[in-house]
Amino acid sequence: MTQASIITIGDELLIGQVIDTNSAWMAQQLNKAGIKVLRRVAVGDIWDEIWKALDEESKHADIILITGGLGPTADDITKPLLTKYFNGKLVVDDGALQNVKYIFEKVLDRPMIERNLKQAEVPDTCKVILNKRGTAPGMWFEKEGKVYVSMPGVPYEMKGMMDDYVIPELSTHFIFPHITHRTLLTAGIGESFLAEQIKDLENSLPTHIKLAYLPNYGMVRLRLSSVGFNRVAVEKEVQEYFETLQLLVKENLVTNLDEPMEKVTGKLLVARNKTMCTAESCTGGFIAHLLTTIPGSSAFYDGSVVSYSYKAKKDLLHVSKALLETKGAVSEEVVIEMAKGALAAIQSDYVIAVSGIMGPDGGLPDKPVGTVWIAVGNNNKIETQKLYFRFDRERNTQLTATNALNLLRKFILSDEVVTL
C-alpha cells in the first residue's frame, strides 16, 4: 500500500513555540484520498537534519510531504537544500514571478523589494506548484519512483496548494485504496468500562478492522477503521460493525458522527427550529466561541452575556446584589439567576449559565479551585449541576464547557419527551 511521510521543518517546532496544526490537517486530507500516513517527523532549520530526514523518510514512504522553511529570510534553508538534494540549480520561474508581482500589487497592495522577487527562484529539477495565497511557490520532485512535495509552512497557503494541486496530482500519479473511519462519541463512562461492554465485538473484529479508544475531557470516542480496494465492500463491512457498536454503547451514545459536543447540541436546536443563549462567568466566552466556530451558528445561537465582573452580573443579567453577597458568585442560586437573566435579556428558547473558579487563584475554603455550577433550561424549567474539577485553568474551562453543552443536550431531549 502506498504510504506517506510528513516532514515539518522549523526550529519553532522543536522549542515548542508553535503547535503543529498543519500535520493533522494534511493527514486528514491524505486519508480522505486513500493515502495512509506512516510517520510524521519534525526537524529544525538545520541542513544535516533536513537532509537526513529526507533520506530516512524516503526509505519508509513513497510520498514525502514537506512543509516550512520557504520564507524570504536567511533562516529559511529548505529551498537551497532541495536544490542540492535533487541535483538542480536555481532558476527564475516565470509563473512564480508573475504570481509574486500579482500578490504584492493586487492582493497586499504593498511595494515589493528584491528579496521578494527571489521567492520566484526554484530548482530546475522540480515542477512548480502555484501558490495562489502567498509568494513562496510549492515544488514537486520525483526520484527513484518516490514523490517529494515541498510547501510553505503558513497553514492557509499550504491548504490551498494541497486542495488545488497536491491531492489531485497524487491521485493521478498513484492508485490508492479506500480508507474509511467511523467514529462515535460517548459521555459518562470510563474507557475501561466501555472496553468491557464491547469486548465481544472487539474480539470478533477481523484483523483488517481496527478499533481505537480516544478518551478526552470526560468523554470517549470510539473509532473503527478499515481499508481496501473494494470501496463498497469496505464501507458495508465497517457499517455493520459500527451499527453493532452503537447498540452496545447506546446508553452513553452522544453522536455517531466524528463531531464535537457543540455541533451535536447545535444540530439538535436547528432540527427543532429553536435557539439558545449563554451566560458565562468562569468560562469567559469560551462556550460562545465553541458554538460560533460552527458555520451558520446564527441559526441556533443568539448570543452571550460574559459576566466576568459582579457589575456585569447585576446590570446585564439582573442577578440580585443580596444574592451575590450572601451566596457568592459561584453558587446554585446565582447560576439560576444568571440563566433566567440571560433568557429574559436575549429571549432565546434555551439557556446555559456557568459560574465557577478555574484557577490557579481564587479558591475559597468551601469553594476550592475547580468548583463549578452549571444551569441549563428554558422559561419553564431550570436544571442545575455542581461539578468539581482537579485540573489546570485550561482543562477546567474545557471540561466546564463540554459538560454544560452535554447537560443542555440532555435537557433538550428530555424536554421533547415531556412536550410530546
Add this chain to the structure above:
Amino acid sequence: MTQASIITIGDELLIGQVIDTNSAWMAQQLNKAGIKVLRRVAVGDIWDEIWKALDEESKHADIILITGGLGPTADDITKPLLTKYFNGKLVVDDGALQNVKYIFEKVLDRPMIERNLKQAEVPDTCKVILNKRGTAPGMWFEKEGKVYVSMPGVPYEMKGMMDDYVIPELSTHFIFPHITHRTLLTAGIGESFLAEQIKDLENSLPTHIKLAYLPNYGMVRLRLSSVGFNRVAVEKEVQEYFETLQLLVKENLVTNLDEPMEKVTGKLLVARNKTMCTAESCTGGFIAHLLTTIPGSSAFYDGSVVSYSYKAKKDLLHVSKALLETKGAVSEEVVIEMAKGALAAIQSDYVIAVSGIMGPDGGLPDKPVGTVWIAVGNNNKIETQKLYFRFDRERNTQLTATNALNLLRKFILSDEVVTL
C-alpha cells in the same frame, strides 16, 4: 551536547483526528532545562513502526521521550513492546497498584475492574514513575548510556510526570548547558521589510546566535537563541543583540516578551488600573475567551456582550433598529453603537466592539466575506477601523481578534499621551 527526541504514539495522530499539543509543551520544558530537542516523530499503534522509531531515534539522541499507547484497552501496545524491547517481563508494581486503587477509590469514586488493575503491571527492567493524576504508571529505562522515558498521552498526566519526576531526574543524570531564547513581537510590517531593516544586525551575529522570523496573523515574532555552559555570558551576549534588535524595529514593536497580544493589552490596563469590556458579533466570544485565558484577568476584564443576533444587539446594547435596518449589522455606525452600548451597560474604562462576516456564508455584494468593522475607545472618544480579510472562518476570526486588541492597545497608549 545532549539531545532529545520525542516519539508520540497513536493512530489518531496519523489520521489527523487529534492535534499533537504534547510535543510543543514537552519541548518548551526540555529547553528550559537546557535540553535541545533534535527531532519529533509521530508513529501509529503499530508494533514494527514503534520498534523502528526507538531504534532510529536512539541513533540520533541521548534522551528518548515517548508518549501514548499506555491505556487499558487492546489498541494500546506500548507497554508490551517496551517490555520486549528492554528484555524484561511484566510484573505487578506495588506502588503503581496502590496508586490505581487510590485513584479509583478516592479521586474518581468509581468501582474498579480487573482491566484497571492490569495497569499496575510494568516491565521489571524499568524504574516506575508515579502518575499522581491517572492510573497508567510512567516508565524509565536505561540502555547503552541512553535514557528512555515512557509516559501516558493524556496531556494532564504527562505534564504532572514531567514536572515532578522526568525533568528533575534528567537534570541529575546529565549536565546540560544553558539555552536562552529572547523573542519580540512586531505588528504592521511584513517579514521581508523587517529583514531589510535588521539585515546589518543579522549579518553581524556570531554563528552561535540564531535569528528566526515567525510570521503569524499579520504580526511577526523575531527570536534570538543561544546556548552555552557559561550561563551569565550567554545571557549577557544575547541581551546586547536583543537590545539592538528592539531599537531597529521600535516603530513596529508591540512587546519585547514572548507573549500574545491579549496579554500585552491586559498588562497595559493593569498597569493603569483600568478595565475593559467587549461587544462581539462576528468573533462570537473569541476576544473574551482570549482575554480570560490569562490567569487573574478579572483585574482588567469586566465582560462581554456577545450579540450574535439582531435581537441581542438591540436589547443588550441598545443599537437602534433603524440603524440596523438602514446600515446593516456590519457597518461603522452599528459598531460604534455597540461600543457605546457595552460601555454604558458594563461601565468599563475601555471597550472593543467588532462586527463582520467571517464566512463561509453571509457575504453581500457590497460586504463580501471577510469584511470587518472594529471600534475601540472610551467614554470620550471612539475610533474605528474597517478591515478586509481573504481567509477562512477560523483565520478571519483570529485576525479580527488580534487586530482589535492591537487597535485598543494603541488607543490606550495614545490616550495616555493626550491625558498627560
